Amino acid sequence: MEHHLVLRVVARLLIPLIMLFALYVQFHGDYGPGGGFQAGVIFSTAFILYGLIYGVDKLRDVIHPDVVRSLAAFGLLLYAGVGLAGILSGGEFLNYSVLAIDPVSGQHLGILLIEAGVGITVASTMVILFYAFASP
Amino acid sequence: MMFEIVTYMILFAMLLALISAIIGQSVYDKILAVNIFGTITVLFIALFGFLTERPEFLDIALVYALINFITTIAILKFFEYGDMGRSSHINDQADI
Amino acid sequence: MSDRIKYLHITGLIISQAVLWLLLSGHYTPLLLGLGSISIILVTIISLRMNLIVYHQPEIGLQILNFIPYGFWLLVEILKSNIDVCKRILNPSLPINPSLITIKASQRSELATVAFANSITLTPGTIAIDVNGNMIEVHSLADVGIEGLETDEMNKRVKQAEIE
Amino acid sequence: MSLINIISYLLIFTGALAIIVGLLGVFRMPDFFTRLHAASVIDTMGTMLVLVGLMLYSGFNLVTVKLLLILIFILITAPAAAHALAKSALHGGVKPVLGKEEQ
Known part of the structure; x- marks a missing residue:
């Protein structure tokens, strides 16, 4: 089996584009269809494409499965942490308005952190699923 | 009105693509039909965004184009080797 | 393989990403531009880790x-x-x-x-x-x-x- | 309805026709590799005409840029996917039918 030149070069061109597009979807959730979940899935497809074309061993060198698992937990912790921070500052669970002195900027910060948590968890879970299916 | 006729034509084309996926003989025929279906779906989503006057649908069309490509590669690799993460034997060059 | 070519390639990657972000975004507030620069840095770091940039031949390849x-x-x-x-x-x-x-x-x-x-x-x-x-x-x-x-x-x- | 709208509508309509012709080709062609040729009509002519028509319709703004991005993306990935399909079909034992006598 010879190497697959076309797919290798096309993937090299596409992967940065895909990751940047995922981050665009992540941060423009309030202007269009988007948000943490979709962005996480798109971001993980960049890694899955890399794993498909270059092999799962190379993907392990880029990002180790243990790191991915920790990231999945970290995203969930971020979500729960923002929720608990709302309680600690005297509001309800996931009440963003109390996170900063000004309610509006508090809501901005809260949404940003929550979406980041969701995105990180979803992307890591997708990559974990790929690892699970890809290992012989 | 303008876009509706074209949208129905595209829907009809999607139906034809599905039929060809069902009657395709080899597995490659079926993958090809699914790939065609995906390409037409991208166009359908873009047209639908203009029909309902919500151009934000274009983001979804772009995502669909991306997922379509990766699906084709993943299914091909799965049918060829039985697992998706197979690494290459030749130094740093992978074949699908 | 010299450092100059390497930095040239990385600069090219960053510039193309910045153009892409500005074209996609359509909202030019300081917050989104800041998040955009963070995104570009993150993508560049991951691309370098993935060895997506090939140094031993002209990367841009096509004028x-x-x-x-x-x-x-x-x-x-x-x-x-x-x-x-x-x-x-x-x-x-x-x-x-x-x-x-x-x-x-x-x-x-x-x-x-x-x-x-x-x-x-x-x-x-x-x-x-x-x-x-x-x-x-x-x-x-x-x-x-x-x-x-x-x-x-x-x-x-x-x-x-x-x-x- | 202005002239540019009529032109864009004609482009989109021709694109949809091209898609249906390509699918007809997929049904008519005798073997897998010739079917790929019919499918590339959909990937190039269909997408190009429909998306260029939509670009003309939307005028010049960020929507146009996104349509152009979709077009470039499809024009990069579609030949790569077709090439991957053809290559793995050839190595997977599908024999191309050659010469004028089909079937």
């Missing part, structure tokens, strides 16, 4: 300014061969004559070779089946496609668009 006229020429070719293939499909007797030929690609960089192979595939009537070093195996639907490839014009045009 953008030379590539634009090639794109228009390719567009015309695509339209011509599309009309030809559509006529063949709609003809009740299905006048096809499939054949396999091997042609030579004289580009030096991988990117230009792939651009050539993709141009062949993009023109209906010819499909690049296999790329082996400098030889490309092509499946052609009718004699017109083979005649077009044997004039070697596409190969020369991609070669011209390549950086020396």
Whole structure:
């Protein structure tokens, strides 16, 4: 089996584009269809494409499965942490308005952190699923 | 009105693509039909965004184009080797 | 392999990402621009970890300014061969004559070779089946496609668009 | 209805027709590799005409840029996918039918 030149070069061109597009979807959730979940899935497809074309061993060198698992937990912790921070500052669970002195900027910060948590968890879970299916 | 006729034509084309996926003989025929279906779906989503006057649908069309490509590669690799993460034997060059 | 080429490639990657972000975004508030720069840095770091940038050959590979006229020429070719293939499909007797030929690609960089192979595939009537070093195996639907490839014009045009 | 709208509508309509012709080709062609040729009509002519028509219709703004991005994306990935399909079909034992006598 010879190497697959076309797919290798096309993937090299596409992967940065895909990751940047995922981050665009992540941060423009309030202007269009988007948000943490979709962005996480798109971001993980960049890694899955890399794993498909270059092999799962190379993907392990880029990002180790243990790191991915920790990231999945970290995203969930971020979500729960923002929720608990709302309680600690005297509001309800996931009440963003109390996170900063000004309610509006508090809501901005809260949404940003929550979406980041969701995105990180979803992307890591997708990559974990790929690892699970890809290992012989 | 303008876009509706074209949208129905595209829907009809999607139906034809599905039929060809069902009657395709080899597995490659079926993958090809699914790939065609995906390409037409991208166009359908873009047209639908203009029909309902919500151009934000274009983001979804772009995502669909991306997922379509990766699906084709993943299914091909799965049918060829039985697992998706197979690494290459030749130094740093992978074949699908 | 020098440092200068390396930094040139990284700068190219960052600039293209910045242009892409500005075109996609459409909202130019300080918050989103800041998040955009963070995104670009993150993507660049991951791309470097994935070794997506190849240093041992011209990364840009194709001169953008030379590539634009090639794109228009390719567009015309695509339209011509599309009309030809559509006529063949709609003809009740299905006048096809499939054949396999091997042609030579004289580009030096991988990117230009792939651009050539993709141009062949993009023109209906010819499909690049296999790329082996400098030889490309092509499946052609009718004699017109083979005649077009044997004039070697596409190969020369991609070669011209390549950086020396 | 202005002239540019009529032109864009004609482009989109021709694109949809091209898609249906390509699918007809997929049904009529005798073997897998010739079917790929018919499918590339959809990937190039269909997408190009429909998306260029939509670009003309939308005028010049960020929507146009996104349509152009979709077009470029499809024009990069479609030949790569077709090439991958053809290559793995050839190595997977599908023999191309050659010569004038089909079937």
